[in-house]
Amino acid sequence: MISLYVILLPVLMALLAILARGSAPLVRGLAFLGGIGTFALALFLAGSEGFNAAWLPGIGVNFALDATGAGPVLVLVAALVMIPTLLVAASRVEKGAAGFVALLLLAQAGLNGIFLSKDLIVFYIFWEATLIPGLLLLGIYGGDRRRQATLKYLVYAVAGSFLMLISILALKALSGAASFHITELMIATPALSAATQTWLFVGMAVGMMVKLPLWPLHSWLIDLNEQNHPSGAADVLGSLYKVGAFGFFAWALPLLPAGAERVAPYLLALAAVTAVYGALAAISQDHLKRFLAYGSLSHMGIIGVGLFGLHLAGLSGAIYFLAAQMLSTGGLFLVAGMLYHRRRSFSVKDYGGLAKSAPAFAAVSLFLIFAYIGVPGLSNFPGEFMALLGAFQTSPWPAAFATLAVIAAGVYGVNLFQRLFQGTTTVPTTDLSPLELYVLVPFVAGVLWLGISPAPQLRQIEQQASLVTLQLERVVEAQPGVPAVTLAELPGGER
């Protein structure tokens, strides 16, 4: 039941926050409570009993949630990141903080739904519904060019989702599966002909590529981050809501293995290009948030490389990286917000030499930057390493090309630190305030946790990653019309 509560609690707190919108302290308290409460639930999520209720039995839709595999890991890391983010939203948003907090909480509920649902329709509804708070945060609280950015975000998302939905509906209709539940689908859909699978896979892939995002469907991301609220809190949500990779991992790849096998090489090439392209573009950015947007585009490329290499270690690594990047990317967006709070500027050119007057700020930022560029021992390394290693086993050249991003990351990482914090002091700056310190501590702790002790989470993710490789292995063996897997063979197979 915890899998249901991690969705309901943030919704409840969001409603309370709106009711309490007159009182800033109350909103702050509710934000904190919502963050901590969800995190506490998430701690006990892994391995807890799932939830299943018939919803639209006529068409085979069940409200099915499940706490096995990668989902609980993603929910937990997202919940850790949300605590400080909610705090920032509640205290750094001047007008309409209650609404901001409520939207963040609603988005968190939606994200948890995406990560935990086992019914494809339920998944899709959460996938789409989570877009709304993100859009509203940008549209209401964004910068001067927010309308344009919102529109672009919307067009990309809707266009992608449209094809995805058609594929989803066709999936059940064509395969004759008994319901939209993952286990039923996994039995039925691999029996589809390779050509059918390919078309369905392409349909799903378009929607997921937009949200991953992969080059050249990434433009919305850059504008979104640039125009979001200057506190950076909405951008943190953005870094959590890069769910495209999870869509591939949990649905498209295991359901349509023959299609995946045919299309993956092209996606792998795109992902490798994305990894290097994003890192190169990040080097010459002067706008802090655009910089982070491109850097994380590069991360997404590496995640894509891990996924489309279709190797167990790469798949696990990609999803681990997806969870881990929430920490350093999220933390750095809040750092950018804190810099803006001091100087009202996102231009790197307006900073320099801050380490002298703000040593703690510099130290924490440098720590997060090192995590961001994948220094081993910190959070991004295990996933990045395994994603590239896994892909290299099946497709050495694209993986080696994507590894070039590591060099570029070194360049943009230390460049950024140097331009912000080193050199002669421009104007003295205050060091971290107590609030800012509390906000950044969870990020530092999380970066160390995921960097030093990845094995327990990797095991959880592997449970689900092995489903993908299992399905792929059976592509060769499967005869048309014969189920590729039987229910009993699937981990957590009984509904």
Place this chain on the structure above:
Amino acid sequence: MNDLVQLASLAPLLALAGAIINGLFGRSLRGNAPGVIASLAVAAGFVLSLIAFLGVRAGGAVRVRFGDFLVAGDLNIGLGFHFDQLSVLMMLIITGVGLLIHIYSIGYMQGDDGFSRYFAQLNLFVAAMLVLVMADSFPLMFVGWEGVGVCSFLLIGFWYKDLKNASAGRKAFIVNRVGDFGFLLAMFLTFKAFGTLDIQAVNAAAPSFAYGAAILTGIGLLYLLAAAGKSAQLPLHTWLPDAMAGPTPVSALIHAATMVTAGVYLIARTGGIFANAPSAAATVVWVAVLTALMAAIVAIGQTDIKKILAWSTISQVGFMVAAVGAGAYWAGIFHVLTHAFFKALLFLGAGSVIHALGGEQDVRKMGGLGRKMRVTGTTSLIATLAIAGVPFLSGYFSKDAILGALLTSSPLGNYGGQILFALLMVTAGITAFYMFRWYYLVFAGEPRSSAEYERAHESPAVMTVPLGILAVGSVLIGYVGLPAFLAPNAIQEWLAPVMAHVDFDHLNTSAEWMLLLGSVLVAAVGLGLGYWVYVIGSGELAKRIGNTPLANASRGAFGIDRLYRGLFTEPGEGLAEGVASLDRDVVDRGLTGVSGAVPLLGRLLVLLQSGYVRAYAFAMVLGVLALAVVAALIGVLA
């Protein structure tokens, strides 16, 4: 004994604890406390390393595994340490020389704003370096590998207010990342070939491949790229001279004694691969010998007291890399050991001079300082003679072992072993020459700047005592590796059980004597030329030689930095700019245009543009509902 050896796993943790204490609370500690805490942490590490050394001597290698690190199917990488003859020797060097440099730093960094920050970073470095040598798997080794790179970046840019220092740190980090790229690919390929990333398992399995198999050669060349980055070998050597921007004790510890030898360690550690990939091993030697020769020539033309030593380090690390490439793993590690003493001593001596002169680093403004700085001068002279290869001092024995290895290595014979031997012999002579120049210009002759000379004074005991200890080591440490035909070679025997086997031709005793005499002769020629040019020729001769093209190339370090700027840095920046503007002007606009051209979306666009933003959300909800209805219909029909 096993348990005691395992206890040494605490060594990096203690250094890490020291770093954390100084990092968090250093600013509120008084006086020398940060330095004392940091030194104690390293001292404890030294004791633990000594225990591990004795334990391994008594009972052989010990492995300890703490838990899992990276797991997925066949991939099973643990967090574990491997204590064997090689790793405990490296631990002793790191903590032993590291301790002396920590103590020295208490004097050198006295009064600096960042006193506690300095010791936090230095301790963090020791922790990372220990992890590098103790790791039992490549990924864990890579944790230490990048960890030392991070610390190097921090400490080179320690005085970050001057952007030049910060940029030197950045350059080191970026060039090292090129090497790390090689390390990563090497690991990927290793896993593809061996199905494991456990170092011992890889070494054990390497001989099961065909001798000279292409995949082993590929792996070897990638590890060479990694080693070239960390150990400042061609073509990735350019960061090390700039790294001298850091405090001098940092140059001694990181950029001379320990971190830059990590590449040597890496190749020795993966000896199983190189011993079975002769062409990769020969490439290693060629790269190393050319690096050694090039850097020795450049060292002659430098005028900065530390830069001369930096180029000398590049050259000397070239000697070590050449040895491990030739398969004489013990000789490479032996030179790591002797070099750790005399090069750390040279840097600390230089630091003592810079300290005394209030920051002056130009050797042209020095001279005669030995008279006012007796301890610094005498110890620096000992180190100079040791590195020059004067008989009976440590550098003589280790250098001779390397030269002999190049001459006799069987696999190298097919790849120009004798030419390599001759080139390295010449390099040894040049070494004696540029070191004579260094010593003479700084400590001997007449003072060339009276102002600087007046200012000079001997450094405090906290600095001179470490100099003395290192000087004793520079004299004596070579006796652990006496030529095997004369006396038992302790270090070769010590390392033999853990080193890959490579065949060497046997030299008869007279040839061995010829070799020994040859090294003496070369050192004598180098020193003699130095005496002739700088003492007898008293500068006039030096000026005349200084106008030759080779001298100009030496001063300009063969223009490689400038070449790279034109070849990589500027095109790289251009590429980054290009990608950014491509993204802004083409990809972004193009796709927005395409999406606008789709009639349905076009209308949606107009519709949505007219409304308030909340309307978008409403439309989304409607959309989802509509889709649900469609889904219901299809579900019913199907």
